[in-house]
Amino acid sequence: MSETKRSNRSSSIILEAVRNDLGLGVAFLVLFVGASILLGGTFFAWKNFSNVLRQLSTNMFLACGMTFVIMLGGIDLSVGSVIAMVGCFSAGFISYVGMPSGIAVLLAILIGVLIGFFNGFLAAFTTIPPFIITLSTMNICRGIARVYSNTKTITVSNEFFKSIASTYIGVLPIQVVYIIVVIAVSAVILNRTQLGRQILATGGNKQAAAYSGVNTKKITIFVFTFSGLLASLAAVIQASRLFSGTHTAGEGAEMDAIAAVVLGGTSMSGGSGSISGTVIGVFIIAIMNNVMNLYGIDSSWQYIVKGIVILIAVSIDYFRGLRQS
Template sequence: MLNLKVDTEKNGTQPVLNVAKNILIKSETLIILLVMVIILSILSPTFLHPQNLINVVRQISVIAIIAMGSTMAIITTGIDLSPGSVVALVGVVTATYAHSDSQLLLAILIGLFTGAFAGFINGSISALGKIPPFIATLGMYTAARGAALIFSDGRPVTDLSHGFEFIGGGYILGIPCPIYIMIVTGVLVHILLKHTKFGKHVYAIGGNTQAAVVSGINVERTLIYVYSLAGLLAGLGGIILTSRLDAGQPTSGVGYELDAIASAVIGGTSLSGGIGTIGGTMIGALIIGVLNNGLDLLNVSPYWQQILKGVIIVGAVLLDKIKNKK
């Protein structure tokens, strides 16, 4: 009877321990974010000021939106190195048509189409040409930046309409518009990945491409859709950034692709493919934003900030490798 009681207690306790363990594993990035917030709030009382917190979220809104596209690409075991250049190209193209409020919708649609078309080229070259995404998107990284400089003649495109400026610089109920755009976009992309056939295909390709082919999934078409959506999201980020800068800058977006990839990886997206969530990516972007803001408040040199960011990225990848081995 005693043995039976002990076994029952063990059997009853084990599932609880497993559930607790799974919750901790899935929430590790959120725990890291909370720890960072606590530490920075102690070191700098200004950090928890509501206006500062709003600024942090506004500053990471563009990166977070771009990172959603990077997340989809990484889930398929791919990579996208072109978002920063696409942001610049979309910025100058959109700014060219955003001089009056009457053309505001046209300017936005042209900008989104430009981003999606750049992504379509990436996906087509990679999926149909059987060229590794690293090379395909590296080509777009260079070409889009050159196209932005040619289109704008190397100069900023200014004199934007007030309606366009509101997209990146306006407030609704005291909250900056980019934050609303980021949240709505995040919800839509999350639904797309988690609750549609397309999303299941994306995860299937990342989990086992050969098995996805055997199961009847059109891998090439799905990859073209993934990179087109990544380009569309980079285009949306470019529109917001251009509005905030009040000019289409052909040199803008430098390094954004790296921050986007870092946000995805820190947020738990596996470079091995098949694993990743939009919620995790947004938390990853927040971690980068909180780190940058906190170190600025503490007057830490920007050079040291880059080193710390690099350490965090490598640490996230090592953690991913350890989890995969387990």
């Protein structure tokens, strides 16, 4: 009987995800077809697809973490700077300090996780808005990266460090495996655990969730710590892909993550959203960036386009909220 209930619940989750993300899937298909028409063989070249998969891994990590934060009704502006700081530390610990690469990577990731924990602790035990908290840590982490690296690129020649992001499984880059694992873990937490239900409840109505026995402070700390963990993992993978750590890494990455999450249907007011929507949002942003790069569109115009996409996504969320209310 319990197996039947679990099977029915899994089926209902899948059907609900398909129904909610149908419009987004159509938008992705239209973009894909449009890119194919505009760029033809250049877009369909396997080398291009492989590069897209390698590059979008960073945004996928950030967006999955950001989904949890926005579902909670918060925002995490520090993730881009965490990428720079953790990338510089992981490279510096190997090149400057001479640490074994495994220890260097783990220590750098731990520092990034502590930043996430700090954000969550302040958000949980004070009334300071998460926007202000993470805006502060965004500047602090970026500054630490600049000071530690002396505003220079820290190159790494360690083979293990390079292999983290340069390994291939057949013709697929290792980033595909990382992406699948992060999506799976995030989806399981959100859809199959009590923790996921408590995150949604806290984001929907924090006071009501507290009255029903949810420890909203622990939930807040977990969500921001999880975001810090994924940002730190993304930092190591990106630094490994570039064989270096640099203080400019991750600039604007938080905007791409927020765009993907909101485009994926997660409400900025909290309490609703899905990992499946975020995944489609990440692919839409990645293909959009790829098309603009291949088409030779100036980076200044790319910022404008991304801003318009975010504005459209937030407007859709706003009008959807009005309709539901």
